[in-house]
Amino acid sequence: MIESVLRATLLGLQLGVTLALVAAGLTLIFGMMDVINFAHGALYMFGAYFGLLVAETLGSFWLALVIAPLIVGLIGAGIEVLSLRPLYGRNPLYHILLTFGIAIMVQGIVVQVWGARSRRIPAPELLTGSVSIGPVTYPIYWLFVLVLSTVLIGAIWIAIERSDLGILMRASAHDTEMVDALGIDVKRVFTGVFVFGAVLAAVAGVLLGASRSVHPGMGFGVIIEAFVIVVIGGLGSFKGAIYAALLIGLVIAYGALIAPALTDLFIFGLMAAVLIVKPSGLFGATEAA
């Protein structure tokens, strides 16, 4: 009993920090550009598939983990400049239609290029096998994902809180107009944030592509989880997204322990409960969008 709870906790934390990578990009993009990015899941999926491509052709998981996010970052830049940029200043609802369209396109492209069958990125030999943590045996790969994601999230957090770039980002999110008036090219900041979000999503895609599976439905699957996280945390709140991601990761893991079929019920029930009690999320501004 204690064993399975401990195991679920570790799994939940691992899933939570990896989902935080996806949700962090989503919440930063919303916070700054007011874009509800439905294509974010598609970028995550692209990360997994390009990871698969690189891992299979070059035979290296490590190269996949570096190259795939870079490719996806480039794609993200293309999406931002060609389709989102002309839409700033319009009703944000149109971003839903736009990014929904992009998500459907990506799904079609993936099925065309890679087929519909489910696959898995081969994990490197170094990370196979398992270790004992107290009474549980835990796959080394999961531990690696847990550590790497935590380090990444921690680094981003510090960067946002401390670095000049982070201050610029927060300032742009807070008062776009003022930052623009100060002579900073906000358009570039926007593109940068979008690309950054895409890269993070792709990293998560490669990481989870080797432990869960890589299939054409994964983009739409993760996007709802990510939205739930971002909303529970409070839209645009980076801190909120991280806490909420851990919470959701644990809920998924414990849910799988209690009643696997009802996991979604717990997740959405939790979200509904949070929003009913606090209509702008845990760390959201009081005046909700």
Place this chain on the structure above:
Amino acid sequence: MKSVTTLAADLKTAIGLGETTGPVGEQVLSSQGRLAALVVAGVLAAFAPVAEAFEPFWLNILTRMLVFALLALSLDFVFGYAGLLSFGHAAMFGAGGYTAALAIREVTTNALVVLPASMLVGVVVAAFVGWFSVRAKGIYFAMLTLAFAQMFYVIVFTDLPATALGVETITGGDDGLFGIPLYDVVGIDFGSRLLYFYLTLAVVLASFAVLVRVANSPFGRTMQGIRENEERMRFIGYDIQRYKLLAFSISGGFAGLAGGLYVPFQSVAQPGLLHWTISGELVVMVLLGGMGTLWGPMLGGALVIYLEERLAGFATWEIILGSVFVVVVIFAPRGLAGTLVSVKNDPRNAIDNAKGALRNYAEKVRG
């Protein structure tokens, strides 16, 4: 390029769903528009027997298009008019559908009984969801409706009601309920696909008439007022929450009605009816068609279903469908309805306008 100054201001109004349609107080549908709606219905009615004779496949598509037109209409009523972005309309659609399936199996196949029942269940579900959700605003409202809809989806998918009541099955779990026959009305058997098409057409047309009527009523004006400026309406003394809840419930009723029409036609009720992807598609249909016009979203709904059906043969259909959404949103921001209206008002400059849009796009991309 539009300066970032105006951008910020625009975003603020946009979040309250401002700047979407014409000025408050405009007639929802001119007498000309009403005539056009009747003509379209007449053409469809005349075309149906031809389709039946030569290509029965068409009759199927047309019926599905009508059902989704009704569904998109129901969403636009609450989204385009009251500014409530519901991301859970599949819940009411599915609830209506399952009501029809269970009623037809256990009680009666009479459309005059079952369809109102589907509608009523849609209202009840919407009232339940709305009760918890209308306090939240914008995207938070959307996510709350989504959350409830997904919970209903899980409940239906895992057949929780049967577990709770200790019976074998109620919703049929992930298999759904199969072999649902078509309706009849005392004396008339709608067992033929052609008659079923007419039944659907009649219901959709009547729903459209009712919703246009409501949108033009003082209630509809109040809804538009709430969409444009909620604070002001509150200060005038309107009970915003009650109006929103009412609008959401009415909308849910018509979504339930659409479900009640859909399930016997497909002869199966499946949990997929309640899945969020349906809700997402509906939002896309409304935006594609042009929100706040009622007829535009019907067009959008019909078009999406048509494209999905026709393109399904191509291997690349998702890529094409996605591109259509992207192109429309960039170049025709007011949807099909907006484009049609502007071409109608200014047919000679249509090509110039299109060129202008392209130039404008290139300029914005360059920044």
